[in-house]
Amino acid sequence: MIPARFDYFAPSTLDEALSLLSQHLDDAKILAGGHxxxxxxxxxxxxxxxxxxxxRIKSLSYIREEDGQIRIGAMTTHYEIESSARLREICPLLPECAASIGDVQVRNKGTIGGSLAHADPAADWPAAIIALGAELVATSTNGERTIHADDFFIDMFTTALEPNEILREIRVPLPTGTSQAYLKAAQPASGFAIVGVxxxxxxxxxxxxxxxxxxxxxxxxxxxxxxxxxxALRGKMLDEQTIKDAAAHACDGVDANSDLYASAEYRRHLARVCTRRAIEAALRANRG
Amino acid sequence: MKTTVRMKVNGVEHSHEVEPRLLLVHYLRDVLGLTGTHIGCDTSICGACTVLIDGQAVKSCTMFAVQADGAEVTTIEGLASNGKLHPVQEGFWECHGLQCGYCTPGMIIAAVQLLERNPNPTEDEVRHGLEGNLCRCTGYQHIVEAVQYAARKLGSGS
Known part of the structure; x- marks a missing residue:
């Protein structure tokens, strides 16, 4: 399979990339890991x-702690997050989520920023960054703004990024929760989430x-x-029944997808089961 | 618009004018003639096209050649040295880790990276570490044994 022709630019600074993008808003796409x-x-x-x-913009690959936040450069690969010993200590949800993506080769090349900006409705990262209350830093030739994870995803493959903006950084507030988990019912062939919690x-x-x-x-x-x-859980004792009752609300107000593999009804059922199990898994993984 | 791409493949410098849309796997096979890297599914699933880019296993059907500009690439042709098989290649030979052989180059490259990251993997870790490579013949058992053979061989320093 051969893609259609395109012109290719690989600037070495973010400013150059932003300037190029601003001149080609209608026909340019940003290439991150490309997966x-x-x-x-x-x-x-x-x-x-x-x-x-x-x-080529090496300054977009990093994981660091600054101003009470974990800051992850948009070009940081899934593998770099999966293998970060520091993240395993301070926010194990991120490496756990990373490790569940695709396969080894995909994780070597795919990036957190690329995945988030692509906004595949079955991607894993969006669930994690929403659970963590992360902020996303969007930058353009006009300056920079932060977008809360809750406001970032607009629709299927559509985010709050403007055509002239590049997602530069993901910021996770510290300290993160002491009980974390990511649980996915994966499509057995693709590994994408039928439901991920x-x-x-x-x-x-x-x-x-x-x-x-x-x-x-x-x-x-x-x-x-x-x-x-x-x-349904905030302030409550987290016993089995309370968790189960809360998880029953996993799809409240959500219009569930239906596809060849999973009907909307099955997805809603899976979402409730996975939500209960993810909460239970988080409690078992307690670092408190 | 053609672009110049330079990369070191199996220790040899190459430079070519290519179309940006040329996939790395096509560059390796059709421009450099290194046909050991196979195209299987062509959809990032099967892993037959796996090569090492700066030491990391990557599916070369899901990367443009221009993205590898400046990189060091290792294909299956680059593993043996002075006529001596790489321990992972030797493992596949000794343990019969292949039947038709189509997945083998990618499988071996993925196994090389696996052993670099985890020199002494359990059976489960081998299977998990090769999750990005599909084999339709062997049922994987002999492949796992081949990788474990290589781990022992590399561990013994010989």
Whole structure:
């Protein structure tokens, strides 16, 4: 499969990339790891006239702690996150989510920023960054702004990024929850999430739920925060029945997708089961 | 618009004018004549086209040649040295880790990276580490044994 022709630029600085993008808003696409875009181009589902590769901009690959946040450069690969010993200590949800993506080769090349900007409705990262209450830094020739994860995903393959913006950084507030898990019912061939649930929670000294974030991907046209699940657990003792009752709200207000593999009804059922299991898994993985 | 791409493949510098849409696997096979890297599914699933880019296993059907500009690439042709098989190649030979052989180059490259990251993997870790490579013949058992053979061989320093 041969993609359609395109012009290729690989600038070495973000400023150059932004400037190029601003001059070619209608026909340019940003190339990160390419593991969503290139398959789409090979199928000619995408035919951008120009690719602006961020592959040479080394300053976009990092994981660091700064100003009470974990800051991850958009070009950081899934493998770099999966293999980060520091993230395993301070936010194991990120490496756990990374490790569930694709396969070894895909994780070597695919990036967190590319995945988020692509906004595949079955991608794993969106669930995690919503559960973590992350902020995304979008930059353009006009300056920079932060977008909360809850506001980033607009629709299937559509984000809040403007055509002239590049996603530069992902910021996760510290400390993160002491009980975290990512649980996915994976499509057995592709590994993508039929349903993926990320949980980030912290308990009070008496065991009750102090803080909780639940992000769900795969169910609807975009990943979302399961607010009704969170509301049903915040302040409560996390016993089996309470968790089960809360998880029943996993798809409240969500229009579930239906495809060859999973009907909408099955997806809703899976979402409730996976949400319950993800909360239970998070509690078992407690670092508190 | 053609672009110049330079890369070191199996230790040899190459430079060509290519179309940006040329996939790395086509560059390796059709421009450089290194046909050991196979095209299987052509959809990033099967792993037959796996090569090492700066030491990392990558599916070369899902990368443009221009993205490898400046990189060091290792294909199956680059593993043996002075006529001596790489321990992973030797493992596949000794343990009969192949039948038709189509997946083998990618499987061996993925196994090389696996053993670099984890020199002493359990059976489960071998299977998990090769999840990006499909084999339709062997049922994987002999492939796992081949990788474990190589791990022992590399561990013994010989």
């Amino acid at each position: 969503s875009l290139i398959p789409a181009m090979k199928l000619r589902l995408a035919q951008p006239a120009m690719l602006i590769s961020l592959g 990320a949980v980030n929670l912290t308990r009070n000294a008496d065991g009750s739920c102090q803080m909780i974030g639940v992000g769900i991907t795969g169910v609807g046209p975009k990943a979302y925060r399961a607010s009704a699940v969170e509301d």
